Amino acid sequence: MHRYDHVIVDGYNLLHAVDSAARHLRKGKAGLADARGALIRLLSGARRPSGPHITVVFDATRAPKGVPGDETVLGVEVVYAPRSSDADTVIRGMIDDTDRPRRTLVVSSDREVVDYARLCGVGRIRSGEFATKLGDRRRPRRRRPRDEGEDIDPPVDVADWAEWMGLDVDE
Numbered sequence: 001m002h003r004y005d006h007v008i009v010d011g012y013n014l015l016h017a018v019d020s021a022a023r024h025l026r027k028g029k030a031g032l033a034d035a036r037g038a039l040i041r042l043l044s045g046a047r048r049p050s051g052p053h054i055t056v057v058f059d060a061t062r063a064p065k066g067v068p069g070d071e072t073v074l075g076v077e078v079v080y081a082p083r084s085s086d087a088d089t090v091i092r093g094m095i096d097d098t099d100r101p102r103r104t105l106v107v108s109s110d111r112e113v114v115d116y117a118r119l120c121g122v123g124r125i126r127s128g129e130f131a132t133k134l135g136d137r138r139r140p141r142r143r144r145p146r147d148e149g150e151d152i153d154p155p156v157d158v159a160d161w162a163e164w165m166g167l168d169v170d171e
Helices: 011-015 019-046 087-099 111-119 128-135 158-165
Strands: 006-010 053-058 070-071 076-080 104-107 123-125
Touching: 006 011, 011 053, 011 087, 011 128, 019 053, 019 076, 019 087, 019 123, 019 128, 053 087, 076 123, 087 104, 087 111, 104 111, 123 128
Parallel strands: 006 053, 006 104, 053 076, 104 123
Antiparallel strands: 070 076
């Protein structure tokens, strides 16, 4: 079983995959802070004291005014990329800086970030899959009618995954 010491999350990427966060986006710009807060609460609630350090990286172009470049909220490190950069660049820098790539996990669906993590030997998981494992995946919009009894998402053994990640997730 593989355990990670550090989980680096592509913040806005995961935010759009997590139902409890994405639903705030319907409010437009006004809901962005609520969406970030919902994502941070979900990650905080899923972590164990002995689990991995979790860092969420957001683009600074949407950072709240007066917020420092990084802060810890509910035990989750929150990093806002400098205005001259972006979250992807900050995440690649964190990957470069890690001295234990096999003990680091990147959560993103951004192809460039995922490919870079793979090249560097860092673990990676797509945002939608991570949201599913947290038990809060946003349901995709369907264009065709759903058949009776058809599942949108396959069942997931959340307890096994949580143990693998060192997270504490209520079933």
